[in-house]
Amino acid sequence: MRVGVLTGGGDCPGLNAVIRGIVRKGINHYGDTIIGFRYGWKGPIENITMELTLDNTRGILHQGGTILRSSRTNPFKIEGGVQKIADNLAANNIDCLIPIGGEDTLGAANKLHGEGLSVIGVPKTIDNDLSGTDYTFGFDTAVNIAMEAIDRCHSTGESHDRVIVVEVMGRHAGWIALHSGMAGGADVVLVPEFPFDIDEVCEHLKHRHARGINFSIVVVAEGAMPKEGGMATRGDAGVDAFGHVRLGGIAQALEKEIESRTGFETRHTVLGHIQRGGSPSAFDRVLGSRFGVAAIEAVHAGERGKMVALRGADIKLVDLQEAVGTMKLVGEDLYDVARVFFG
Secondary structure (H helix, E strand, O other), X not given: OEEEEEEOOOOOOOHHHHHHHHHHHHHXXXXXXXXXXXXXXXXXXXXXXXXXXXXXXXXXXXXXXXXXXXXXXXXXXXXXXXHHHHHHHHHOOOOEEEEEEOHHHHHHHHHHHHOOOOEEEEXXXXXXXXXXXXXXXOHHHHHHHHHHHHHHHHHHHHHHOOEEEEEEOOOOOOHHHHHHHHHOOOOEEEOOOOOEOHHHHHHHHHHHHHOOOOOEEEEEEOOOOEOOOOOXXXXXXXXXXXXXXXXXXXXXXXXXXXXXXHOOOEEEEEOHHHHHOOOOOHHHHHHHHHHHHHHHHHHHOOOOOEEEEEEOOEEEEEEHHHHHHOEOOOOHHHHHHHHOOOO
């Protein structure tokens, strides 16, 4: 068979592990030809390809990013985009396309499947917000990077009697903030699912300082928002091709509000793209490899319109619609566990 592969959306540790798994299983076991489409959905729209071989995918397991490159191209915002994809897949004699991506990339894949294209999806997002799978690769790496940064902020915060606000990724879901904050011993964790009261945040910090502990760590997801009227945040950074507002500024806003309301010297740091760059963790290398192998096996089993997913300890197939239909958010029960450590 001739199988296409693309990586869309933000880069993510473990992408190359998936590509490697697809290539190794596809070529060695099935005798497939694997065609990589470069730069996300831009690749099949403009027919930008490279053949993926055993040689050019050797030694990529530990590498961050994606050898296929990526973009946030939305084929449904490109005039004739869907037809161009269909034409170029046909021109390359592609039997099935494996898109690797998050809600936007797989959302487009689900729509294209509805248009009659053969696809098998692989879930990718450091935010861990895709439904249908317990975990996505990249999440573990991002959490560990954020946790290490929080650990370092403890020492500088304590040395200077400061409040340190650490902003991590998480547009709609606070999984990175929750896990890294709890693992890093943060004193307050703020997530998009639960709008925060800035007065309550400051009271938590005052309570901590009243006990003679003169530094604190606040971890905040980039998409966290105050309750209406609580404080002002920046919201003028424009939108991407999928209509998502480009977030930023919550940590800076919190720094100013906390210092003015408490009198405690406060600083902020934004981890940004550091969280999704560099070498993947062991967990993400293994999960990515398993996803890649499972995807090519699904192709040969005749499955279409499905996504590989981690359910417990096993890799299962779920409908793409299930994966992109709703977002997986932090629940109140889990957030209540984090609240135990506030202040």
